[in-house]
Amino acid sequence: MRVSEKRVADNTNQNANAVVEHLRAWNSNAVEDVIEFRGETTIVVPHGLLRAVAKECRDALKFNLLSDATCVDRFPIEPRFELNYHLTSIPRKAKIRLRSRASGEHPFIDSLTPVWPGAGWLEREIFDLMGVKFHDHPDLRRILMPDDWVGHPLRRDYPVEGFRDIPATYLPGLKK
Amino acid sequence: MTTTVETATGVTKTMVLNMGPQHPSTHGVLRILLELDGETVVKAVPDIGYLHTGIEKSCEDKTYSQATTLTDRMDYLNPLGNNLVYALAVEKLLGLEVPKRAQYIRVMMVELQRISSHLVWLGTHAIDLGAMSVFLYCFREREEILRLFELFAGQRMMTSYIRIGGVALDPPAGWREKVGKLLRMMPSRIDEYETLLTENRIWMARTKGVGVIKLEDAIAYSMTGPTLRAAGLAYDNRKIFPYSSYEEFEFDVPTRTDSDCFARYMLRIAEMRESLKIVKQAMEKITDQGPIKAEAAGIIPPQREKMKTEMEALIYHFKIFTEGFSPEPGEAYVTVESPRGELGCFIASDGSPKPLRCHFRSPSFINLQALPRIIEGQIISDVVACIGTIDIVLGDVDR
Numbered sequence: 016m017r018v019s020e021k022r023v024a025d026n027t028n029q030n031a032n033a034v035v036e037h038l039r040a041w042n043s044n045a046v047e048d049v050i051e052f053r054g055e056t057t058i059v060v061p062h063g064l065l066r067a068v069a070k071e072c073r074d075a076l077k078f079n080l081l082s083d084a085t086c087v088d089r090f091p092i093e094p095r096f097e098l099n100y101h102l103t104s105i106p107r108k109a110k111i112r113l114r115s116r117a118s119g120e121h122p123f124i125d126s127l128t129p130v131w132p133g134a135g136w137l138e139r140e141i142f143d144l145m146g147v148k149f150h151d152h153p154d155l156r157r158i159l160m161p162d163d164w165v166g167h168p169l170r171r172d173y174p175v176e177g178f179r180d181i182p183a184t185y186l187p188g189l190k191k
Numbered sequence: 192m193t194t195t196v197e198t199a200t201g202v203t204k205t206m207v208l209n210m211g212p213q214h215p216s217t218h219g220v221l222r223i224l225l226e227l228d229g230e231t232v233v234k235a236v237p238d239i240g241y242l243h244t245g246i247e248k249s250c251e252d253k254t255y256s257q258a259t260t261l262t263d264r265m266d267y268l269n270p271l272g273n274n275l276v277y278a279l280a281v282e283k284l285l286g287l288e289v290p291k292r293a294q295y296i297r298v299m300m301v302e303l304q305r306i307s308s309h310l311v312w313l314g315t316h317a318i319d320l321g322a323m324s325v326f327l328y329c330f331r332e333r334e335e336i337l338r339l340f341e342l343f344a345g346q347r348m349m350t351s352y353i354r355i356g357g358v359a360l361d362p363p364a365g366w367r368e369k370v371g372k373l374l375r376m377m378p379s380r381i382d383e384y385e386t387l388l389t390e391n392r393i394w395m396a397r398t399k400g401v402g403v404i405k406l407e408d409a410i411a412y413s414m415t416g417p418t419l420r421a422a423g424l425a426y427d428n429r430k431i432f433p434y435s436s437y438e439e440f441e442f443d444v445p446t447r448t449d450s451d452c453f454a455r456y457m458l459r460i461a462e463m464r465e466s467l468k469i470v471k472q473a474m475e476k477i478t479d480q481g482p483i484k485a486e487a488a489g490i491i492p493p494q495r496e497k498m499k500t501e502m503e504a505l506i507y508h509f510k511i512f513t514e515g516f517s518p519e520p521g522e523a524y525v526t527v528e529s530p531r532g533e534l535g536c537f538i539a540s541d542g543s544p545k546p547l548r549c550h551f552r553s554p555s556f557i558n559l560q561a562l563p564r565i566i567e568g569q570i571i572s573d574v575v576a577c578i579g580t581i582d583i584v585l586g587d588v589d590r
Contacts (some may be wrong), residue, residue: 052521053283080426082526087539099537101524101552105424107411108431112418112524130199133413136560144247159240159589168248169548175252 030109031056034076041071048054050114057099057112065115066125070098073130078102081127084137086145090171096119096147100127101132117147126152142171205233208571212241216319216575219585223562223574235563239556242589250549254515255281256355258549263349266587268308271300271340272529274353276551279357279434280536283523285490285516292481293357294436299370299473300343300352300464301435301527305508306377307336308530309459309466313384316456316579320397325387332380335373342369356491357484362477370474377467381460388456388567397575398452402565402577406450412561416532416554418581421458428528435527437478440469452580459582490516515544531555531582555587 031051035058038045039079045068048059072078083101093154094116103109117124126149127134138149139158149155159166166173211222218237220241226234246265250258263270275297282289289297312368314329339348342363344350352359388394406422419426427444429437445461447454484491492511493504510516520542526535532554539548558581566577 053286053523055522055524057522079410080415082533083524083535083537083550085537085548085550085552087522087548089547099522099524101535101537103526105426107433110432110524112522131413132411133557133560137413157240159243161240168245171251175248180216187318187567 016139018151026153030104030107031111032091034058034072034109034111037076038068042067043077045071055110055112057114059116062115062117063102065098065113066127066130069102069113069127069130072102072111072113077106078104078109081131081133081137082110084127084134084141086141086147086169088145088169088171096122096145098124098141098147117166122146123148123150123152125150126155127150143167146170203529210574212238217578217585218315218583219588221559221583221585221588222478223576223578225571227571230572232566232569232571232574235443235574237559237562238583239559239588240559242585244590246590247549247551250546252303252545253547254544255518256511256515258546259354260351262551263351264414264586265553265590266529266531266534266555266584267348268311268584269304269529269534269587270349270351271304271353272527272534273300273501274550275435276304276525276527276529276534276536278353278355279527280523280525280538281483281518282520283522283525283538284538285355285487287356287485287487287490289357289435289485290482291436291476292478293485294482295473295476296358296362296483297435298437298440299470299477300340300358302473303336303339303373304470305368305466306463306470307333310336312530312579312582313456316576316582317388317394319575319579320394322388322391322394325384328380328383328387332377339366339369339373342366347536354484356487357482361483367474370470374467374471376446378439378464381463385460389460395453397447397576398456398572398580401452401569401573402580403449403451404561404565408564409450409561412564413557414532414561415477416528416530416558416582417455417458417462418532418558418561419449420444421454423448432526434525439472440472441552442468455580458479517542517544526552529554530585531584532558551590553587553590554589556584557579559583560586 035049047061050057080103082103085099087097089095097119098115102114126138141147142155143157143160205228206228208225212219212220222238224236225232246261246465262273265273292553310329310333314326317325340350341347344352364461409419409422425444425446430444442465488509491508497504498508518540520540522539524537526533534554535552537550538546539545566574
């Protein structure tokens with residue numbers, strides 16, 4: 016019984032199309048790509064335009080709630096960091112995902128804290144665990160890991176066991 | 192961190208007070224640095240991460256089905272809700288439809304969990320403010336609900352009962368009488384808590400007008416759940432983005448407008464009564480016979496009997512537990528209404544049997560962010576009331 020999105024599809028897609036149309040009319044460069052998967056719409060936004068697009072979504076399109084912000088590490092593909100912002104419009108009953116990419120060499124992007132102060136801790140979490148820097152963030156410190164931690168644990172090239180030596184008892188015969 | 196501030200009596204020095212991480216009323220290991228001017232909080236800086244266990248990283252090292260057990264351990268007052276959001280996200284990624292009967296069982300379990308979570312919240316919040324007996328009353332009823340979970344799943348707290356594609360087990364014999372007994376008992380028990388607190392003058396003095404946050408601020412800080420609804424906005428994922436057949440249930444979304452600690456207390460009490468309504472409807476909808484898991488070869492473990500007679504079933508069983516299943520590359524983001532607010536799960540798949548990224552939008556983490564906004568300007572004794580009223584679970588904050 017493998018059926019995909021029948022109920023969700025119609026309502027969400029109409030909303031998402033309207034959003035994409037609006038953004039294209041507002042700035043012809045604003046939408047780099049539109050990805051549809053399982054009834055969810057992802058709008059890929061150029062690196063430098065993320066904050067402006069987010070502001071337009073909030074003010075003109077009524078996406079008033081920043082539901083979530085997260086980052087995916089596509090290592091070794093470049094640009095490796097994929098930042099996903101999940102916006103919810105309470106009045107329109109719609110959801111949308113904004114995506115922007117950052118390179119592995121200088122991972123940085125404009126912070127969305129001027130648009131939603133609630134982005135503050137979410138971006139601190141991304142900075143802490145992925146090492147992406149956010150421009151204009153008022154308080155960019157580590158949040159979950161200790162302040163003196165070296166490295167960013169959620170990166171794909173960071174081993175699950177960490178970089179510390181594993182005691183020989185746990186891996187008999189494997190330790191050098 | 193000591194700074195000077197201008198007050199009515201002239202320039203004074205402020206004092207920094209360290210609260211936590213082992214303070215009993217921070218509900219776990221939350222540390223807050225409070226800058227005080229006399230008894231007034233000038234600045235508050237929450238410090239979290241003491242319970243960071245790297246669950247998101249561990250998920251990337253497990254197959255999709257294995258990671259279910261990790262989700263239980265995030266928000267330990269809402270394990271079933273965590274299971275649900277994770278299962279829904281993986282099902283969305285797979286394009287898998289769950290049988291109705293399993294959906295109703297899920298709804299019933301999650302609503303029971305909501306009641307038990309609110310009971311823990313009420314008990315601990317009341318004990319923070321000095322009302323000892325409420326705590327004992329709440330835990331008495333919570334115990335009844337945990338016994339039900341044990342009956343259904345064999346485990347009281349970390350049930351892992353909601354699995355990808357359905358639920359783990361058929362409801363046990365005699366479950367209707369036991370759940371029915373709870374439903375008959377609860378309304379009068381909730382009345383009991385209300386007689387202890389609602390009209391209580393000390394309770395009102397400690398909670399009315401304390402910890403107010405404006406609706407605009409609550410939305411700007413991405414606050415959800417009872418905190419947002421107590422500020423006047425009826426935003427509930429069960430109504431606005433229904434999942435697991437919630438659109439078939441009749442219930443109200445209570446709201447208040449005062450947005451203070453008392454409003455949040457009244458709101459959660461009302462929510463418990465609404466949850467009882469939903470459980471009752473779910474009980475009627477759950478049929479005695481029917482599937483509890485989706486039929487999807489290679490994804491959902493086959494029935495035990497089939498494995499003994501069919502070659503394919505045996506092979507699939509072996510493959511699911513050794514290699515796992517591989518969803519198509521893509522992303523899925525699902526939100527559900529947890530007792531604390533919007534609980535979200537984002538999963539990115541790269542076509543391998545393990546998730547590329549598994550992220551949880553935990554409501555405690557995001558609601559806690561607005562704590563300084565709520566407590567700055569309040570007096571220090573109200574800080575405890577404000578922490579309690581947001582209803583944070585540190586396992587959910589730090590993950």
